[in-house]
Amino acid sequence: MYAILDIETTGGKYNEEGITEIAIYKFDGHEIVDQFISLVNPEREIQPFVVNLTGINSNMLKNAPKFYEVAKRIVEITEGCVIVAHNAQFDNRILTTEFRRLGFDFNKETLCTVELAKTLIPDLPSYSLGKLVRSLGIPVTDRHRASGDALATVKLFKLLLSKDVEKTIIKTFLRKHTQKQLEPKLVDIIAQTPSITGVYYIHNKDGNIIYIGKSKNIKKRINQHFTGTNRKSKKIQLQVATVTYDATGSELIALLKESHEIKKNKPIFNRGLRKNVFSHALYTTLDNNGYINLKIDVADGRKRPITTFSNKQSAKDFLHQATEKYSLCLKLTGLEKTLSSCFRYELKECDGACVNEENTKLYNNRVNEFISKYSYKDQDMIIIDKGRNVNERSAILIENGIFKGYGFYDLNYQLNNKDILKSIIIPMENNKHTQHIIQSYLRKNKRLKILKLDSELRK
Template sequence: MYAIVDIETTGGKYNEEGITEIAIYRFDGHEVVDQFISLVNPEREIQPFVVNLTGINSRMLRDAPKFYEVAKRIVEITEDCIIVAHNASFDYRILQLEFKRLGFEYKRKSLCTVELSKKLIPEMESYKLGKLVRALGIPMSDRHRASGDALATVKLFQLLLDKDSEKNIIQQAVKTEIKKKVATRLLDILENLPSATGVYYMHNAKGEIIYIGKSKNIKKRVNQHFTGKNNKSKKIQKQVAAVTFERTGSELVALLKESEEIKRKRPIYNRAQRKNIFQFAMGSYVDENGYIGLRIEKADGRKKHITTFTNMSQAKHVMFKLTEDFKLCQKINELHSSKSQCFQYTIKECDGACINQEDVTSYNKRVQEAIDRYSYANKNMLIIDKGRHHDERSAILIENGQYKGFGFYSLNYQITKREVLEKIITPMQNNRDVQHIIQSHLRRKNRFKIIHLQ
């Protein structure tokens, strides 16, 4: 659990400042679950430059609560939380200073979004909050007011969590929480999981990830692990101390993220997972008459395939459907064995390529259209799908036929401006597994919105 904090102060000499406004958003890594926003009477003079910057003056604070009146609420909303702020050393120091004046020692772990941004989004022109969120396409209002700055920091922190491919932020948070819960029962873990699409991470008592999975219903899937009777389930039940998760909204994003995370983290109970999730592929050839034929063949990492399949049944289903949709020849596509015309020709669903009657150029043009539907080779495009909540969408970036990664956006200019798009996309590895995942999902008609890029 995190407490996203922003504080406005009076300015002045070091360790003599007072708080004029505070905003705290309690954030579980997915959504804000509580918030506290208040002006504060600092009982001291506000520096003129601060008044000009924030618009907060002494007259506005005359009837505002003093710090001791809001201190209890601050303690409660930040309990068991990691303090997160943009330039956290300042905000955390000011909080400690105010509590010290009351004779209370205030201690929390803290994270700085300036430092995290420099690490996870390098080479930005500026890491000042306003310029940084503007460059990332994050909407911001009430600049230099606690609520506006804190809310922008929430959105920035969500983006940083997405980009933290090593999961260092989450693992540290889990480790902190586990220490405070000596015995975490499986039912307690389940209670905090959503019935949503995403990726889940099982941690041991050290915070280490021992298993990664994906599901359209995270709670239901984790419950199956917890009630399973096989050896792997029993070992997981014995060792699991916490389960964290990331909503994706999109099943495709969940599959891509799961594949990447397993390869990157190599959890102990994922090692039995097959290296290749596909066995068959669609290839092409040119026959003696110049017609392009499509065929099912064994998947081979040394070859470039049009698309791949999990099993022969899936391969045949797709091949028959493709042949029918584009009015191709079953014989040329090696789906019908015959020395003369194919069966489809006898029922007038083939124009006679099997007996060299159809124009080669016309036939091959339809074959190329079929290949274009089932392959994204050399294409530049965005695959748009569901987001984590109703006003958000996910975007999967393909450049020159290579999978580059994915991101989430809520404003159209975040994906229409190339420089912003590249910053919100979390880079991912392109490999045969993700190519298979993307190709198999693209075969499902009307499932996604495709934006072709220049």
């Protein structure tokens, strides 16, 4: 659990500042579960430059509670939490100083979003909160007021958690806190797990990830792990201490994250992951008459396919549908072996490419239309899918036919700013597995929005 806060002060000499406003959002890694926002009477003058910056003046604070009146609420909302702030050293110093004046030792672990951002999003021109959230497409209101800045920090921290693919933040927290807890019951872990789409991480008592999986219903899948009777399930049941998860909203991103993070984290119970997620692929050849032929074959890593399939039957089913939709020839798609005309030609549904009657250019244009639809070779595009909540969408970036990664963006921002687009993307490796995952998903989800990138956005 995290207490994400921002403090506005009077300014002045070091360790003589007073708090004028405080905002704390209790954050469980996914959503805000509690909050406390209040003006505070600092019982001292506010520096003029601070008044100009925040708009908070002495008249506004006359009837505000003094720090000792809000101290108990601050202790309660931060209990068991790691303090998170942008420039955490400053906020933590101010807070501990105020408590020290009351004779109370306020000592918390801290995380600084400035330092995390420099590690996880390197080479940005500025890491000040205003410029950083603007460059990441994070909406912010009431800048330089505690509630507005703290809420922007929540959204920034959520993004940083997503970019931390090796789960360093989560694992460090669990190593320090899991062992202090009573041995969890499996039923309690299930009860705390949501029924959402995403990736889940099963941790042992040391905080290490022992299994990574994805599901459209995480609670249901965890329940299957904890009630399973096979050897792997029983081993997981013996070693599990806690389960964490990342909501994705999009099943495609869950599939891509699972594949990517298993390779990064190498959990002990994912070693049996199928090495080949696909067995067959669709290739093209050019025959002696100039027609483009399609052929289903065993997947060959040395060749670049149009698309790949988990098995031969799914490949044939897909190609039959494409043959009807694009008026292709059964013979030239390899679905019918014949030395003469194909069956569709006899039904007058094939224009005669099988017997060299149809104009090659017309036929090949339809084949290329089909290829363009189901292969993203050399294409620059964004696949738009569901987000983690109703106010956002997910974006999968492909440049020149190469998968670059994914990100989430607020609906208040349009994806027409190249800098924002590139900064929100969480990089991922482009390989045959990710290509198969994306192509399979595109085949099954035909209503997905696909945004073609223009030359300006690609720069």
